[in-house]
Amino acid sequence: EKGAYPYYMLKEIDEQPGVMRSLIEHYVSDDGTIVIDQSLLDSMKQADRLYIVAAGTSYHAGLVGKELFERLTQTPTEVHVASEFGYNPPLLSKKPFFIFLTQSGETADSRQVLSQINEWGYESLTITNVENSTLSREATFTLLLYAGPEIAVASTKAYTAQIALEAILAKKFGEIKQVAIAKSFDVAHELTMVANGMQELVDEKGQYEQIAANALATTRNAFYIGRAIDYDVAQEAALKLKEVSYVQTEGFASGELKHGTIALIEEGTPVIAIITEEKTAKHTRSNTQEVLARGANVINIASRYLSEDGDQIILPDVHPLLTPLLSIVPCQLLAYYTSLQRGYDVDKPRNLAKSVTVE
Numbered sequence: 001e002k003g004a005y006p007y008y009m010l011k012e013i014d015e016q017p018g019v020m021r022s023l024i025e026h027y028v029s030d031d032g033t034i035v036i037d038q039s040l041l042d043s044m045k046q047a048d049r050l051y052i053v054a055a056g057t058s059y060h061a062g063l064v065g066k067e068l069f070e071r072l073t074q075t076p077t078e079v080h081v082a083s084e085f086g087y088n089p090p091l092l093s094k095k096p097f098f099i100f101l102t103q104s105g106e107t108a109d110s111r112q113v114l115s116q117i118n119e120w121g122y123e124s125l126t127i128t129n130v131e132n133s134t135l136s137r138e139a140t141f142t143l144l145l146y147a148g149p150e151i152a153v154a155s156t157k158a159y160t161a162q163i164a165l166e167a168i169l170a171k172k173f174g175e176i177k178q179v180a181i182a183k184s185f186d187v188a189h190e191l192t193m194v195a196n197g198m199q200e201l202v203d204e205k206g207q208y209e210q211i212a213a214n215a216l217a218t219t220r221n222a223f224y225i226g227r228a229i230d231y232d233v234a235q236e237a238a239l240k241l242k243e244v245s246y247v248q249t250e251g252f253a254s255g256e257l258k259h260g261t262i263a264l265i266e267e268g269t270p271v272i273a274i275i276t277e278e279k280t281a282k283h284t285r286s287n288t289q290e291v292l293a294r295g296a297n298v299i300n301i302a303s304r305y306l307s308e309d310g311d312q313i314i315l316p317d318v319h320p321l322l323t324p325l326l327s328i329v330p331c332q333l334l335a336y337y338t339s340l341q342r343g344y345d346v347d348k349p350r351n352l353a354k355s356v357t358v359e
C-alpha cells in the first residue's frame with residue numbers, strides 16, 4: 001500500500017497537495033459556491049461563540065481554526081483540550097456551538113466531552129476523516145476530511161486537511177454573516193495556491209534531510225518559536241519532532257522565551273523560528289537574535305516575501321491566513337528525517353497508538 005515509499009509518514013506528507021485538491025472538489029462546486037449542509041449553517045448562525053474541542057495534533061489544528069473563525073466570521077472562538085474540558089469545563093456563552101476535530105473519530109477524551117454536551121442538549125459538528133466513526137455518529141453534524149486513510153501514527157495530512165476544511169467552513173459561514181473579508185476570500189483559489197506551494201516544498205525534500213542531519217540528528221533538545229499563527233504551528237512542529245524522534249522539544253511564543261525558557265539555550269541548541277506574518281516577523285527575528293547571542297543554532301523558516309539572506313527554508317507565498325498549511329510541511333519533513341537518522345521506526349513510535357481510546 002505504501003508502494004515505493006519506505007514509510008507511510010513520508011507518503012502521507014507527500015499526499016498533502018492532493019488532499020487540498022480533494023477538499024476543493026468535495027466542498028466547492030464549479031461556479032465557486034461552497035456546498036455545506038444548510039441545517040449545519042443555520043445551527044452555527046444561532047451561535048454567539050464557537051467551542052473547538054480536540055486532542056493532540058487535532059487540538060493544534062483547532063488553534064489555527066480559532067484564527068480562521070474569528071477573522072473570517074467575527075465569531076468569538078475558544079479552543080479546548082478535550083481531556084481538560086471534560087473535568088474543568090469553561091463557563092459557556094448563552095448560545096455555544098461545538099466543533100469536534102478528530103482524525104479518527106474515536107478519541108475517548110473527545111467522546112467524553114461530546115456525551116456531556118449532548119446531555120446538556122447543545123448541537124455539535126464533528127470534523128473527521130472516518131465516516132461513521134463514533135464522534136461522527138454522536139454529533140449533530142459531520143464534515144468529512146476526505147484525506148484517505150492515515151496509517152502513520154504521527155498525524156500529518158489530517159492536520160492540514162482539518163485546517164483547510166476549517167477555512168472552507170469559515171469562508172461560507174463568514175459570507176452568510178456578511179463579513180467583508182470572508183466575501184473577498186476566494187478559498188478555492190487560495191487552497192489551490194497552497195496545493196502548488198506544498199508541492200514545491202515536498203519536491204525539495206533533500207534539503208530538509210540535510211538540515212535535520214546538521215541540526216537535529218544528535219541534539220538532546222530543540223525549540224520551535226513563532227508568534228500568533230506561527231506560534232500555533234510551532235506547537236504542532238514540536239509535537240511532530242518529539243513523537244517520532246524522542247528529542248525533547250517544545251513550541252514557544254517567541255516573546256515568551258525570555259521569561260524563562262531562554263535559560264535552556266546552550267551552544268548549538270537548535271531553535272527553529274517560523275516567520276510568515278508581516279506584523280510579527282520583525283519581533284520574532286529579534287528573538288532569534290537573542291538566542292543566537294547565546295549560541296543557539298537558529299533555523300529560520302520564512303515566507304518568501306519576508307525572507308532575508310541566510311534564512312534556511314523559504315516558503316512559497318500564500319494567503320496570510322493559510323500559511324500554517326505550508327510552514328508545517330518542512331517541520332513534518334524535519335521530524336521524519338530526524339527519526340530515520342536516529343534509527344527509529346518513524347511510522348510506529350514507542351508508547352503511542354494511532355487512536356487513543358482510553359481517557
Ligand code: F6R
Pocket residue numbers: 055056057058059101102103104105106107110153154155156239243354355356
Ligand atoms: C499526533 C497524533 C495525536 C492525535 C490525537 C487525537 O501526531 O496523531 O496527537 O492527533 O491523539 O487524535 P484524533 O484526531 O484521532 O482525535
